[in-house]
Amino acid sequence: MILVLTEIFHQQIKRTSLESLTLAAQLAKATGSKVKALCIGDGTPSVDLGDYGADEVVVINDSALLENDQLCDLICRTATRDNASYVILSLNSTGKSTAGLVAAKLNKGLISGVTGMNTDSGNPLFKKNVFSGKASAWYSVDQHGAVVATLPNGISPVSGQGKQTSLSTSNSECVTSKIKRLERRLQAGKTPLAEASVVVSAGRGMKDPSNWGMIEELSDILGATTACSRPVADAGWRPHHEHVGQTGLAIRPNVYVAIGISGAIQHLAGVNNSRKIIVINKDPEAPFFKAADYGVCGDLFEIVPKLNEALKNFKSKS
């Protein structure tokens, strides 16, 4: 059995969980095992998980606010009962605080930041990102299986698997946590940066925080989440949670639009795994152009407003 932690947030299945399920489905095919989705959060699955390869779905009631030790206990009890060889979860905030606890308790290996697998050599090999995205590493696992934490946005969810699933519910029956939560502050609105599929990011080339209106507008038109370079966050022009790069968040969206950012190596360390990079910069020598798929060399204060108008026109026509 392969156990997949499936998170439901605001009644929606998290995309990161669909990524974990997609890896599980691939592993199940290769090893001839079944996939069980263990659903936690504030609702029931918003999509048919059989479509993503789950054979069995268990929804855990009263599980929206579990602490990592309680979640670890729930996962380990389920894994032990089902004799699960693999536990797959996302390396999102939940995964980062829980994966190692589970591996230690189940006495299994842990591979985190996984972006794919293959079985070319007969046994499953898992690929993860290393050296700030400058290389990957392939790992094999012993016969006990492993805890695998998938990198957010590292795997494209694949539907259409057409499995018949059984659905049941259960109570969490949790141990008391050693952690007492006093408060929870959720960021409202947009998709969190780590999960965003399109990111519009801007840097010191913007000159002043009052100029960000055009960045927000472009981001709204593209359904994107906004990000920024470090000096911009340090200067308080933008909130710290938007800061991407070596010391900020590492992201790998499908599309990263970088506006007025030079592309210093420490910035690239957090974004160079994006599938497509579009750079707008007035300096033809800006290092970012070397990492880009598409580049526009010119003044952002002319290009971005024109682009916004053109995109709005295009959308209203189509």
Next chain:
Amino acid sequence: MNLLVCISKTPDTTSKIAFDASGKKLLEDGVQFILNPYDEWYALVRAIELKEQFGGQVDVIHVGEASSEMIIRKALAIGADAAYRVDMTPAGSWDTASQIAAFAKTRNYDLIFLGKETIDYNGSEVGSMLAGILDLPYIAYASKLTINGQIATLESEIEGGIAVSEVNLPMVLSCAKGMAEQRIPNMMGIMNAKKKPLEVVSPTDVHQHIRLERFELPPAKSSVTMIAPDDIDKLVDIFHSDLKII
């Protein structure tokens, strides 16, 4: 207060990454190794601040070879009191966590600090494994920590936001931005560091669950397609036809 900070060594982000012919080993020529920034800026400095506030001792531990002593000395120069190096090359996070756990079990640490992740493997694995092995409460990606008696109050990253939590000591935490401000070692610190104890500890036996098979470099990026700044329609078409986001 008895505090332990786990420190790791990592290639500077500006280093060029290359591997030997077997694909299993990083070529270290020309790679500059540094003390992992999160361990240095956030974990170590916050531990030193707590010592300054409440008294006690800050120990640092590193699992690695003798060539790592340079980063250990740096931690001592910043203000740690004593250092321990477990003499082995860890094959992975499980090694590291098991060695630190074996060491920590013999002492009574109130808090064990780690960085949020190492920038070489970007794993965030060691902290939660260590807490799991020691059966201690764990808070990952903490950005604030205050201590009141035996109770720690922390702010930390959770899915979709921030949590404020209370935990009874002892505990394990990994530190992220916001926890402290970087401290630059001064001349006095560097001189004193030479006199501080650095003890070499023998490793315990640990079973490896996973094995590195090979490293791989990403395929070379195809060169950039430039679009003239007055050809905005072309850009719109790229968003539509190639990127498929509108």
